[in-house]
Amino acid sequence: MPNAVRIHHFAKSGHAHRALVFAKLAGIAHEAVPVDLAAGAHKVPEFLAMNPNGQVPVLEDGGVVISDSNAILVYLARTYAPDWIPDTAVGEANVQRWLTLAAGEIAFGSCAARLVTVFGAPLDADFAISTAQKAMQKLEHGLEGRDWLVRGRPTIADVATYSYTAHAPEGNVSLAPYPNIRAWLARFEALPGFEAMPATAIGLAAE
Structure with a gap:
């Protein structure tokens, strides 16, 4: 994989934990990008452009942007970890x-x-x-x-x-x-x- 995927997350989100722990378990190179929910970082235009619902996690993989934790799991498994x-x-x-x-x-x-x-x-x-x-x-x-x-x-x-x-x-x-x-x-x-x-x-x- 030429570039690590980026996972926008909040440390206290179990939904975001799904995406992050899967990347770790499956050995998928990734960058964890913290989102400061308390400061409203999930409601700024840049974040809403990735997910209009203003929710974490969000996955970026080149030009691919996916929200919803379960959808992210499916994408990562199909793309990088088919054994899962x-x-x-x-x-x-x-x-x-x-x-x-x-x-x-x-x-x-x-x-x-x-x-x-x-x-x-x-x-x-x-x-x-x-x-x-x-x-x-x-x-x-x-x-x-x-x-x-x-x-x-x-x-x-x-x-x-x-x-x-x-x-x-x-x-x-x-x-x-x-x-x-x-x-x-x-x-x-x-x-x-x-x-x-x-x-x-x-x-x-x-x-």
């Missing part, structure tokens, strides 16, 4: 199931619950915790008898679902009832290149 995404229709469909969970029940569950506890966000904490528990049950079932979500090695399905699951306890979502998840988190964190996000990381202005 299946090459069959069935395999990719199985990955997509977990990307949908990450964008749905995990985002509205453990992510939202942490927004309430850490930032005092005006969200329904009970609904968020209930939604998170439903997501946890799906993950727990999906990991029954296997090390990874889709096949015998990690894929972007594991990357997409990791960050907000690992930090769910910060939103009063216990991982105690889910032994399969806890073992999977430990395996993920033992992968070469893994780097954790801050302990109170919350996805502000993230997608």
Whole structure:
């Protein structure tokens, strides 16, 4: 790869963490570009030209600009790390199931619950915790008898679902009832290149 991709991120965004940790795990040369959300750097014209929604992460790869954390994972895997995404229709469909969970029940569950506890966000904490528990049950079932979500090695399905699951306890979502998840988190964190996000990381202005 002649030039490193650029990943615009916020250190306390679990969504941005997906993109960054995947680049590290897959050995993709990249430049991490911090975005100062507190100073409104995500709302300046230059940033909005890359993502009109004013959210992190945003990927730049030459003339290619991609927003949305899951879309970034797909692009990076297809372009630079094909071992992280299946090459069959069935395999990719199985990955997509977990990307949908990450964008749905995990985002509205453990992510939202942490927004309430850490930032005092005006969200329904009970609904968020209930939604998170439903997501946890799906993950727990999906990991029954296997090390990874889709096949015998990690894929972007594991990357997409990791960050907000690992930090769910910060939103009063216990991982105690889910032994399969806890073992999977430990395996993920033992992968070469893994780097954790801050302990109170919350996805502000993230997608």
